[in-house]
Amino acid sequence: MNRSLKTSLLAGIAAFAFGSAATANDLDEVTLSVVGSWSSLPLYQQFEAPFWTQTLPEMSDGQITVEMTTFNQLGSSGGDVYRLLSDGVFDVGMTVADYTVSDAPELEALDVPLIAMDADTAKETVDAAREWVADSMRERFDSQLLAIAPYPPQIVFCRDEVTSLADLEGKRVRGSGRMTTQFLEALGAEGVNIGFGEVPGSLERGVVDCAITGAGSGYSAGWWESATHLLVIPLGGWDPVVTAMNLERWESLSEETQTFIQNAITTEFEEPAWADAQGALERDIACLTDGECAAGENAGMILVEASEEDMATALEALTTRVLPDWAERAGDEWVTRWNETVGQVVDIEISTN
Numbered sequence: 001m002n003r004s005l006k007t008s009l010l011a012g013i014a015a016f017a018f019g020s021a022a023t024a025n026d027l028d029e030v031t032l033s034v035v036g037s038w039s040s041l042p043l044y045q046q047f048e049a050p051f052w053t054q055t056l057p058e059m060s061d062g063q064i065t066v067e068m069t070t071f072n073q074l075g076s077s078g079g080d081v082y083r084l085l086s087d088g089v090f091d092v093g094m095t096v097a098d099y100t101v102s103d104a105p106e107l108e109a110l111d112v113p114l115i116a117m118d119a120d121t122a123k124e125t126v127d128a129a130r131e132w133v134a135d136s137m138r139e140r141f142d143s144q145l146l147a148i149a150p151y152p153p154q155i156v157f158c159r160d161e162v163t164s165l166a167d168l169e170g171k172r173v174r175g176s177g178r179m180t181t182q183f184l185e186a187l188g189a190e191g192v193n194i195g196f197g198e199v200p201g202s203l204e205r206g207v208v209d210c211a212i213t214g215a216g217s218g219y220s221a222g223w224w225e226s227a228t229h230l231l232v233i234p235l236g237g238w239d240p241v242v243t244a245m246n247l248e249r250w251e252s253l254s255e256e257t258q259t260f261i262q263n264a265i266t267t268e269f270e271e272p273a274w275a276d277a278q279g280a281l282e283r284d285i286a287c288l289t290d291g292e293c294a295a296g297e298n299a300g301m302i303l304v305e306a307s308e309e310d311m312a313t314a315l316e317a318l319t320t321r322v323l324p325d326w327a328e329r330a331g332d333e334w335v336t337r338w339n340e341t342v343g344q345v346v347d348i349e350i351s352t353n
Contacts, residue, residue: 023061024060024061024062024063025063026254026256027060027063027064027254027256027257027260028063028064028253028254028256028257029063029064030063030064030065030253030257031064031065031066031067032052032064032065032066032067032091032092032249033066033067033068033090033091033092034052034066034067034068034069034090034091034092034093035068035069035070035071035074035076035081035084035085035090035092035093035094036048036049036052036068036069036070036071036094037070037071037078037094037095037096037241038070038071038072038078038196038217039070039072039073040072040220040221041151041214041216041217041220041221042216042217042220042280043149043150043151043241043273044070046276047149047269047272047273047276048094048149048269049068051264051265051268051269052066052068052092053066053068055264055268055269056261056264056265056268059260059264059268060260064257064260064261071093071095077099078095078096078099079095079099079100079102079103081093081094081095081099081100082095082100082103082104082137082140082141082143082244083103083141085141085143085244085245085246086140086141086142086143086246088246088248088249090246091245091246091249092146092243092244092245092246093143093243093244094147094241094242094243094244095241095242096151096177096239096240096241096242097110097111097133097148097239097240097241097242098111098176098177098178098179098180098239099177100140101177101178101179103140103141104136104140104141105326105329105330105334106132106136106330106331106334106337106338107133107136107242108177108178108179108326108330109129109179109323109326109330109334109338109342110126110129110133110148110240110242111177111179111236111237111238111239111240112125112179112237112318112322112323112342113154113179113180113183113234113235113236113237113314113318113322114233114234114235114237114311114314114315114318115237115318115342115346115348116153116234116237116238116346117234118278119150119238119274119277119278119281120278121345121346122150122153122237122238122277123150123274123277124345125342125345125346126148126150126240128341128342128344128345129338129341129342130145130148131341132334132337132338132341133145133148133242137242137244138247141244142246142247142248143244143245143246143247143250144244144245144246144247144250145242145243145244146243146244146245146261146262146265147242147243147265147266147269147270148240148241148242148243148270149240149241149243149269149270149273149274150238150239150240150241150273150274150277151214151216151217151238151239151240151241152214152215152216152217152238152277152280152281152284153214153215153234153236153237153238153281154176154180154212154213154214154234154235154236154237154238154239155212155213155214155215155218155230155231155232155233155234155235155236156168156173156210156211156212156230156231156232156233156235157203157210157211157212157213157218157223157224157227157229157230157301158171158209158210158227158228158229158230158231159203159204159206159208159209159210159226159227159228160209160228160229161228161229161302162210162229162231162304163304164304164306164307164309164310165187165231165233165306165307165310165313165314166310166313168184168187168188168189168210168231169187169188169189170188170189170190171189171190171209171210172189172190172192172207172208172209172210173189173190173191173192173208173209173210173211173212174191174192174193174194174199174202174208174210174211174212175191175192175193175212175236176212176213176236176237176239177236177237177239179237179322179326180212180235180236180237181193182321182322182325183235183314183317183318183322184235186317186318186321186322187313187314187317189210192207192208194207194208194211196213196217196221197221199211199213199221199223200221200222200223200225200226201226203223203226203227204225204226210227210231211223211227212235212236213236214239214284215230215280215281215284215285215288216280216281216283216284218284218288219284219287219288219295219299224288224299224300224301225299227301228301228302229301229302229304230285230288230289230301230302230303230304231304231306232285232303232304232305232306233306233310233311233314235314238277243265243269245261283295285303286298287299288301288303289301289302289303319348323348323350324350324351326350327350327351327352332352335350335352336352338350339352
């Protein structure tokens with residue numbers, strides 16, 4: 001199919017699917033500056049970049065154009081993205097919600113370890129939380145929530161033999177966020193804060209014994225070259241990446257353009273990313289171990305499955321130490337909202353003061 005025909009079809013499909021009489025001529029002619037998440041990881045390469053640089057411009061028949069980079073290509077940290085977005089440095093930003101908890105502790109509970117063992121449950125918890133996440137983004141960062149997409153669940157890479165969760169006791173483990181680090185400490189491990197790009201060298205030198213990240217992220221970044229054992233238990237949750245637009249920029253757009261962008265990002269970016277999440281985990285674990293791997297060479301890591309005892313121990317730590325600690329930092333209002341949304345999905349209630 002040639003490019004002009006493809007563009008026309010996409011624009012026509014968009015107008016029909018979005019239930020609006022709007023055509024490309026009804027949209028604002030705008031150029032958006034967009035900052036994506038980690039450039040080396042599959043979420044950016046397979047979903048973020050194609051949506052913003054190809055799909056959205058084509059669907060709008062060229063009315064919406066995009067200039068895109070990522071926060072790591074800018075030399076910025078993930079924790080700075082929403083601050084810069086609030087200041088209007090760029091129009092759209094995306095980063096892992098866990099990176100922002102010093103500014104917005106409530107967002108930490110968007111990704112609670114262990115409560116979602118599969119992608120469908122993770123999506124259900126995110127959908128339940130969406131309204132209060134949107135409120136948090138407006139209140140904390142003067143921004144409009146557009147999407148919440150997953151990384152694969154955050155699992156454990158270790159440089160030496162582990163056979164169960166209990167083997168993490170006494171080890172130095174790089175966490176994937178504040179709640180994960182506290183969770184590790186509740187299990188008797190020492191949580192260590194190390195940047196993603198520093199992990200392979202830290203594992204190689206023994207600075208840390210284990211590290212937590214998504215299966216695909218660890219494969220793409222070569223963590224398996226410094227680790228031998230893979231403990232498959234979502235100790236770091238699914239690390240949701242929140243996409244938002246600067247509120248002043250959002251409010252400058254016409255209602256037709258706002259609706260077009262929101263519907264497009266939901267159907268052409270967020271939903272496909274979630275649909276791929278469970279299969280991606282299975283493919284990534286196959287690549288990290290000795291399964292069939294279309295992405296490259298097998299890593300040959302030793303797979304360690306979580307036992308029922310591991311899960312019971314982990315859930316005890318979560319409910320008696322990790323969640324109460326978050327509740328104290330976030331405050332009763334956000335705890336109540338979590339209980340009424342995510343808590344209802346996973347059948348957990350956190351006590352308020």
